[in-house]
Amino acid sequence: MILDAKIPAGPLAEKWSKHKFNLKLVNPANKRKYDVIVVGTGLAGASAAASLAELGYNVKAFCFQDSPRRAHSIAAQGGINAAKNYRNDGDSVYRLFYDTIKGGDYRAREGNVYRLAEVSVNIIDQCVAQGVPFAREYGGLLDTRSFGGAQVSRTFYARGQTGQQLLLGAYSALNRQIHLGKVKMYTRTEMLDVVVVDGKAQGIVTRNLINGATETHAGHAVLLCTGGYGNVFYLSTNAMGCNVTAAWRAHKRGAFFANPCYTQIHPTCIPVSGDHQSKLTLMSESLRNDGRVWAPKNIELAEKLRKGQLKVTDLKEEDRDYFLERKYPSFGNLVPRDVASRNAKEAVDEGKGVGASGVAVYLDFADAIARLGEDAVRAKYGNLFDMYYQITDENPYKVPMRIYPAVHYTMGGLWVDYNLMTTIPGLYCLGEANFSDHGANRLGASALMQGLSDGYFVIPYTLGDYLATIGPKAIDDKHPAFAQTKKDVLDRVAKLLALRGTKTVDEYHRELGHIMWEYCGMARTDAGLRKAKGLIQALKADFWVNAIVLGENEEVNSSLEKAGRVADFIELGELMVDDALMRSESCGGHFRVESQTEEGEALRDDDNFAFVAAWEYTGENQPEALNKEPLVYENVKLTQRSYK
Amino acid sequence: MKTSQSNISNLKSNERMSNGNMNLTLKVWRQKNAQTPGKLVTYKADGVSPDMSFLEMLDVVNEGLIHRGEDPIHFDHDCREGICGMCSLYINGQPHGPKRAITTCQLHMRSFKDGETITIEPWRAAAFPVVKDLATDRSAFDRIQQAGGYVSVNTGGVPDANEIAIPKVIADEAFNSATCIGCGACVAACKNASAMLFVSAKISQFALIPQGQPERYRRAQSMVAQMDEEGFGNCTNTGACEAECPKEITLTNIGRMNNDYYSAKLFREEEIGHHSEG
Numbered sequence: 001m002i003l004d005a006k007i008p009a010g011p012l013a014e015k016w017s018k019h020k021f022n023l024k025l026v027n028p029a030n031k032r033k034y035d036v037i038v039v040g041t042g043l044a045g046a047s048a049a050a051s052l053a054e055l056g057y058n059v060k061a062f063c064f065q066d067s068p069r070r071a072h073s074i075a076a077q078g079g080i081n082a083a084k085n086y087r088n089d090g091d092s093v094y095r096l097f098y099d100t101i102k103g104g105d106y107r108a109r110e111g112n113v114y115r116l117a118e119v120s121v122n123i124i125d126q127c128v129a130q131g132v133p134f135a136r137e138y139g140g141l142l143d144t145r146s147f148g149g150a151q152v153s154r155t156f157y158a159r160g161q162t163g164q165q166l167l168l169g170a171y172s173a174l175n176r177q178i179h180l181g182k183v184k185m186y187t188r189t190e191m192l193d194v195v196v197v198d199g200k201a202q203g204i205v206t207r208n209l210i211n212g213a214t215e216t217h218a219g220h221a222v223l224l225c226t227g228g229y230g231n232v233f234y235l236s237t238n239a240m241g242c243n244v245t246a247a248w249r250a251h252k253r254g255a256f257f258a259n260p261c262y263t264q265i266h267p268t269c270i271p272v273s274g275d276h277q278s279k280l281t282l283m284s285e286s287l288r289n290d291g292r293v294w295a296p297k298n299i300e301l302a303e304k305l306r307k308g309q310l311k312v313t314d315l316k317e318e319d320r321d322y323f324l325e326r327k328y329p330s331f332g333n334l335v336p337r338d339v340a341s342r343n344a345k346e347a348v349d350e351g352k353g354v355g356a357s358g359v360a361v362y363l364d365f366a367d368a369i370a371r372l373g374e375d376a377v378r379a380k381y382g383n384l385f386d387m388y389y390q391i392t393d394e395n396p397y398k399v400p401m402r403i404y405p406a407v408h409y410t411m412g413g414l415w416v417d418y419n420l421m422t423t424i425p426g427l428y429c430l431g432e433a434n435f436s437d438h439g440a441n442r443l444g445a446s447a448l449m450q451g452l453s454d455g456y457f458v459i460p461y462t463l464g465d466y467l468a469t470i471g472p473k474a475i476d477d478k479h480p481a482f483a484q485t486k487k488d489v490l491d492r493v494a495k496l497l498a499l500r501g502t503k504t505v506d507e508y509h510r511e512l513g514h515i516m517w518e519y520c521g522m523a524r525t526d527a528g529l530r531k532a533k534g535l536i537q538a539l540k541a542d543f544w545v546n547a548i549v550l551g552e553n554e555e556v557n558s559s560l561e562k563a564g565r566v567a568d569f570i571e572l573g574e575l576m577v578d579d580a581l582m583r584s585e586s587c588g589g590h591f592r593v594e595s596q597t598e599e600g601e602a603l604r605d606d607d608n609f610a611f612v613a614a615w616e617y618t619g620e621n622q623p624e625a626l627n628k629e630p631l632v633y634e635n636v637k638l639t640q641r642s643y644k
Numbered sequence: 645m646k647t648s649q650s651n652i653s654n655l656k657s658n659e660r661m662s663n664g665n666m667n668l669t670l671k672v673w674r675q676k677n678a679q680t681p682g683k684l685v686t687y688k689a690d691g692v693s694p695d696m697s698f699l700e701m702l703d704v705v706n707e708g709l710i711h712r713g714e715d716p717i718h719f720d721h722d723c724r725e726g727i728c729g730m731c732s733l734y735i736n737g738q739p740h741g742p743k744r745a746i747t748t749c750q751l752h753m754r755s756f757k758d759g760e761t762i763t764i765e766p767w768r769a770a771a772f773p774v775v776k777d778l779a780t781d782r783s784a785f786d787r788i789q790q791a792g793g794y795v796s797v798n799t800g801g802v803p804d805a806n807e808i809a810i811p812k813v814i815a816d817e818a819f820n821s822a823t824c825i826g827c828g829a830c831v832a833a834c835k836n837a838s839a840m841l842f843v844s845a846k847i848s849q850f851a852l853i854p855q856g857q858p859e860r861y862r863r864a865q866s867m868v869a870q871m872d873e874e875g876f877g878n879c880t881n882t883g884a885c886e887a888e889c890p891k892e893i894t895l896t897n898i899g900r901m902n903n904d905y906y907s908a909k910l911f912r913e914e915e916i917g918h919h920s921e922g
Contacts, residue, residue: 070729074723172793185786239722
């Protein structure tokens with residue numbers, strides 16, 4: 001199949017404006033004849049649902065949480081990028097575009113990324129108009145900060161809770177439309193399948209999480225805004241409920257899944273404390289502005305530290321290896337996320353890890369405290385230090401923090417064209433759930449930007465083009481495809497509920513997470529990936545025989561909910577391994593051991609891998625088919641990243 | 645004005661109550677659904693690590709229950725980092741447990757003693773009916789927000805962000821009100837099951853800033869009306885809500901709300917109007 005990304009022709013800076021003009025419009029009087037289904041109410045979903053309802057479409061919105069306000073966008077800490085150039089420090093739409101393409105290690109589309117940078121400025125205006133309380137300066141205007149190693153100060157923020165405030169803004173816009181009757185909101189409702197009629201997405205099948213009622217909903221278009229799949233690793237910074245089910249079900253109905261192996265591992269998370277660990281907590285990477293990352297010089301010292309025979313504060317200066325400063329003298333502790341993460345893992349793999357588990361390195365503020373004073377450090381990082389203390393019971397003002405990388409974000413997702421449409425006509429995918437804008441690595445403060453860009457400023461234009469094409473003829477759920485899809489869903493639920501084996505669903509999930517982290521995490525090898533594939537296939541077979549799924553369908557049943565999600569994660573895991581195996585280059589956060597420079601740094605292979613890998617489902621237990629969308633760079637010259 | 649939560653340098657060097665693994669007795673509210681009466685059921689939780697979070701402790705208990713073929717304890721939870729507002733346990737008579745300024749998911753077992761009995765109940769309020777076990781239906785909060793918790797602007801066509809200047813102290817105060825996570829601990833803590841801390845936080849956020857002015861009085865009136873309709877009680881100024889709020893939302897917000905509500909009712913009829921657009 002030829003993948004047409006539908007990137008408009010013409011100069012980069014004119015693509016989006018020209019495209020907007022060329023898109024068909026829906027007559028204002030006809031908009032109320034169209035029904036649009038929006039799944040997920042995070043930044044992308046809430047902003048899309050509200051904006052489409054404002055235009056006059058009838059929207060049905062769905063979330064599995066008890067309120068749309070609880071989607072995991074709420075947890076984003078750092079900020080949101082926008083090329084406002086309020087600082088007069090040389091920022092521009094082109095610079096934000098360039099930084100994002102480079103940061104994504106030249107694996108994103110120029111056209112999409114430029115549009116993202118272009119609408120970034122509108123997002124800030126919109127949020128302020130809604131009353132989002134961004135940080136301000138004494139003059140009353142908006143404050144910004146430099147974030148994630150950017151050379152300009154373009155990150156707008158609301159203390160350490162930017163995601164919360166932006167989501168509450170989108171939620172308020174959504175609430176207004178619910179009040180006006182233009183959005184019908186379904187909470188505690190999980191989407192379990194997409195209904196495809198004559199090749200077009202025309203509805204979904206959902207399960208009511210309170211009473212198990214399985215329902216069909218019809219619409220002229222379906223928007224999946226269902227977030228990322230980081231929980232395939234079991235432990236991640238995602239919320240417990242984050243899952244891939246909506247996207248995966250769509251994939252099995254014909255939506256291609258792009259670049260599944262692109263995941264982001266965030267370097268500064270609080271390490272695992274034991275087998276009971278259920279999730280990982282991220283601490284803002286701004287900590288690396290003043291903290292120094294180190295590990296003990298040798299294995300013997302590390303062992304003494306782990307056993308408590310030596311106190312970390314007693315370790316002599318010459319026995320500490322500030323490995324980032326040593327290896328990357330010009331960037332030091334501020335190297336990009338992927339480089340910092342990989343080096344921490346290397347130290348641990350060499351046996352130099354610290355903490356009881358030995359799976360951590362130090363992030364030390366002693367120098368910063370000596371230089372700036374404890375109060376200054378508290379003013380900058382107080383809330384993060386509190387959080388660290390709360391979780392670990394250790395005082396980071398006195399002893400170095402222990403940190404370790406954790407899965408944080410997934411750049412891969414459903415393949416979409418420039419209009420955000422998947423390979424199923426009428427099925428769109430927005431926000432983290434799609435693959436589109438971050439390439440192989442996402443820059444800090446860009447996730448919020450993309451979610452809101454897709455929802456507020458892209459889909460309201462591009463959706464109209466499709467709707468105008470198919471026409472406003474009413475769509476209902478009487479077509480046999482609805483009954484058939486509902487039956488498929490109920491059959492699968494029955495199959496899950498018949499499992500009365502010996503292992504809990506969480507045990508399978510944990511095992512899957514170990515396999516993914518070990519073989520498909522920061523560093524990957526051909527042999528390791530092949531081994532992982534076998535392990536996952538065996539895990540899948542075992543799951544469908546030996547899992548325990550209790551209870552009934554017609555009640556609140558968390559076992560059943562989890563089982564369905566984990567079964568999908570297992571299948572996704574195998575595809576991620578296939579994708580990683582195929583991509584035998586190092587790029588973004590992914591170090592392919594076979595592809596490195598003489599100095600041991602990541603080596604990209606642009607001749608062979610400058611493409612988007614879009615995987616096509618071909619049937620149960622069949623190998624997926626690879627479709628390639630070549631990445632064409634007309635404006636940016638591809639270079640090898642270097643932080644030496 | 646609030647600047648940060650607990651200030652750790654002021655804490656005693658080691659406030660950990662327990663170091664080794666603990667054996668605990670749990671008394672947990674079990675209720676099949678809204679229609680069925682519930683009761684407290686006793687469970688043993690042995691070998692609990694002080695480094696577990698409270699919810700991880702429940703995860704481990706649930707794993708044991710599932711292995712024995714018993715229905716796991718149902719509780720709401722999601723982000724497990726204190727921001728989504730989903731977790732909601734009433735632990736030994738306190739919403740979110742014994743520590744101040746945190747949610748249940750941020751509570752760690754080191755706050756408990758070996759051998760302790762811990763009673764775990766759902767939020768208790770007529771407006772928050774039990775869904776199952778420890779989970780309640782808090783959709784009343786959504787409906788109150790839908791009644792007017794927004795600035796009525798459409799996407800697009802708004803002024804440049806820096807055309808609206810807001811004094812830093814005002815912006816910071818609006819932010820403090822906006823940090824409410826909508827968990828409902830204020831309602832659970834209140835003997836009247838009043839939602840006034842929650843409602844007033846949202847009303848305050850908008851009442852403080854220029855963007856919120858055009859609808860200020862209409863908003864106060866419609867949100868308070870919806871709050872009353874949902875069956876929440878009134879405020880009798882005991883301040884339990886403020887004490888238990890994981891985000892330290894202050895009673896000042898209630899004062900602001902009352903001010904706007906009375907102004908709306910007494911003097912601002914012409915601004916409130918009777919349109920359906922909220």
